[in-house]
Amino acid sequence: MLHDYIADLHIHIGRTRKGEAVKISAAPSLTLERILGMAGDTKGIDIVGVIDCHVDEVLRQIEEAVEHQAAYPLAGGGLQFSRVTLFPGTEIELSDEAGQGPVHVLLFMPTLESMRELSDWLAQRMKNPRLSSQRVYERAKTVQKKVRELDGLFIPAHVFTPFKSVYGKGVKRSLAEIFDPDLIDAIELGLSSDTTMADQIEELHRYPYLTNSDAHSLEKMAREYQMIRLGQPSFSEFKQALKNEQGRMIVSNFGLNPLLGKYYQTRCAVCGEVTASGTACSACGSHKQIKGVADRLRELKSGEGGPASRPPYVHQIPLEFIPKLGKKTLEKLRAVFGTDMNIxxxxxxxxxxxxxxxxxxxxxxxxxxNGLEVEAGGGGTYGKVRRIIE
Incomplete structure (x- = not known):
């Protein structure tokens, strides 16, 4: 029998259990234990992708959980922790031999053994394997082949953000400038875009889209997620869902209205004023800009539509964006309804x-x-919810 599961597959480790930094820009509260607890008990997430599992201390902690029977490996891959399934993964930074990039990608492994092998392989090619999102000094296509050899998944991350993404500054026109298109398993959209926007690029029509939180704090978990239909929440079933096989599928993508993202509009890099792409800032005269995703997609547009099998993209406004819904009110709601998904x-x-x-x-x-009026974000500043649309 098939069931629908909520999955957020881009969650960072902020600190190890010993207090050592992993993702420096992430909150210290983002430990493995608290991620798993928050996901199952508060957020209502069924499957999490923890993307700093290449770090030896993180990997050893998961291995010890299995040894002490606090978790167990699923037959199809993935690890079951009480109410939450964990897919071990890593976020790395890549460039091609011509210097294009850098871009961030997500790599997921089905088992602890394959994650350990990948971790050891990557450690020989990065300067500091104890930290997140590190540059890997290897050709991108070689990394892709290694991931495929280990039966893993290779997913370009937040592909439209201005910094360290494929279409931000990574390539001029096509992802084929860096990657082997046949060794990409899915595309992660990022907070400032949605399915309709992404499908303006024809070469993306062949890939499933993922919507993940890229959480740097506990409360940011599940600000974007997907509902996935699976026989069980295992890695092999998830791979089938990406290919729409035997009834396994992505049912819906849930994500921010792109206007709420940090990089939707083009803004002046000096004063933050909204500017037209390629023009001087009307407020301060600077020509330095942080190009918005909407403007970048206009440059890249090569098609419209997308496959008929594309699941619906539901604009989801996280609870923390709702005006006057503070921490105490959220605690009241959670006390009654249990999880954010129920609310x-x-x-x-x-x-x-x-x-x-x-x-x-x-x-x-x-x-x-999707009945709230929003003010567009850009230049690294989130958009804002204003009021209910009458």
Whole structure:
């Protein structure tokens, strides 16, 4: 029997259990234990991709959990921790031999053994294997072949963001300038784009899209996610879902309205004013810009539409974006409804109004239906939710 699972496959480790930094820009509270606890108990996530498992201390902690029967390997790959399945992965930085890039990619392995082999292989090709998102001094296509050899997944990350992404500054026109297109398993869209925007690039029509949080703090988990239909939450079933095989599929992508992302608009890199791409800033006169995803996609546009099998993309406004929904109010909601997924997807108007003021309840329902007016973000600043659309 098939079931629908919530998956967020881009979550960083901030600190190891010994307190050593892994993702320097991530919160210290992002430890493996707290990620797994928050995912299952608070967020309502069924499958997590922890993408700093190349770090020896992180990998050893997972290995010890299996030894002590706090987790067990699934027959089809992946590791079951109580209520949450973990796919071990890593985020790395790559360039091609001509110097194009750098770009970030996600690599996922089915087993601890294959993750250990990949970790050892990468450690010989990076300067500091104890840290996240490190440059790997190897041809991108060689990395792709190694991942395929280990039966893993190779997924370009947040592909449109201005920095360290394939279409940001990684390539001029095509991902084939760096990668072997046949050895890419999926594309991660990032917070400032959605399916309709991405499908303006014809070469992407062949790939499934993933929407993940890229969480640098516990509360950012599940700000983007996907619902996946699987027989069980295993790695092999997930690979089938990416190919739409035997009823396994991505049912829906849930992500921010792209206007809420940090890089939707082009903005002046000096003062932050919204600017037209390629022109001087009207406020300060600077020609330095952080090009927005919308403008970059206009440059790259080569098609429209996309495959008929493409799942729907649901614009999802995270609870933390909703006006006047502070920490104490969120705690009340979680105490009653259990998880954020229950609050966002399942609680009725009457149930919500019994816990919080009607104005907040109405905003939660409006967010569920993409009924909130938003102000576009850009230049590294998130967009803002303004009000309910009348």
């Amino acid at each position: 966002i997807h399942r609680a009725t108007a009457e149930e919500l109004q019994a816990v919080v003021p009607s104005s907040i309840a109405n905003d939660i329902l409006a967010a569920r239906a």
